[in-house]
Amino acid sequence: MRVHRSAHVRNFTVLPNAVLQYRRLSYTARGLLADLLSRPDGWREDGRHMADTSPQGRGAIRKALKELAEAGFYRVERIRMPDGTIITETHVYDTPQPTAPGVTRPVSGAATAGGTDVLVKDLVQETSLPAEQEETAQQPMTVPDEQVREAVATLFRVIRPEPRLRLGQAEAEELAPLVARWLERGATQADLAHALLPGLPTPVHSAAAVLRHRLERKMPPVQPVVRLAPARYAECAQCHDPVPRPGICRPCAGLGERTPAPGGDGTVARSGAARAREALCAARSVGLVLGSLVPTGPCPADQLSI
Secondary structure, X not given: OOOOOOOOOOOOOOOOHHHHOOOOOOHHHHHHHHHHHOOOOOOOOOHHHHHHOOOOOHHHHHHHHHHHHXXXXXXXXXXXXXXXXXXXXXXXXOOOOOOOOOOEOOOOOOOOOOOOOOOOXXXXXXXXXXXXXXXXXXXXXXXXXXXXXXXXXXXXXXXXXXXXXXXXXXXXXXXXXXXXXXXXXXXXXXXXXXXXXXXXOOOOOOHHHHHHHHHHHOOOOOOOOOOOOOOOOEEEOOOOOEEOOOEOOOOOOOOOOXXXXXXXXXXXXXXXXXXXXXHHHHHHOOOEEOOEEOOOOOOOHHHHOO
């Protein structure tokens, strides 16, 4: 094998041969390490972006980062600042480094803080939640079983048109308390569909996480309590005539005379009784009163008077 090297004046990287010939690492890991060491100090690029811009997929990049971390070429540290915020720093070495105490190393199983799928995280301070919000977040939401079933059924009906939002029964039951709060605040199925379906990312890696985020961030406000307007009048406790406020009216209290209503002198009542007697006599003239036969005959004169 004959090796041909060029003399470089700028834009080149010096690497020890021990790194490039480190046979305990895969070729993918060594190539990734060479790529990282060729970047300037302070370079920010995460593993997802590197995988999306290279032939290797995210799984291969994640595996290569794990190899580098186990060999001591790659390290992720979480640093707590004086104000309580936590920042993440990533270190890349051209020679293997011993494991320092407190350094996060990737492990199999569930994801851990400071995992190797992130190369360099933007050093943006992550402010913690206020104490009241933390207490609220820690308190589990208890919802009756009937409301849980209704919320789960509603959620499945809402996400049915979108194949990217497929959920299991257990995931839907975890989201049910949030959906129940939407329903308690007057939201309809159309409101949920408008909040959950438009503008979904492509691809959707976790349908449950996307739905939880949107249900929490777009939660409708609590509806104000509707109070009925008080009655504009009340009734007298004795005669039941309208009065401006609860109690008894002035005539019942002996503070004034009662003003008779129109026709209150009995004229209307007498006139109506006279018309009723006249109609009764007309029916008797044909021998029929309310569907029953009665003897015919003249009406008394006093029944015809008004």
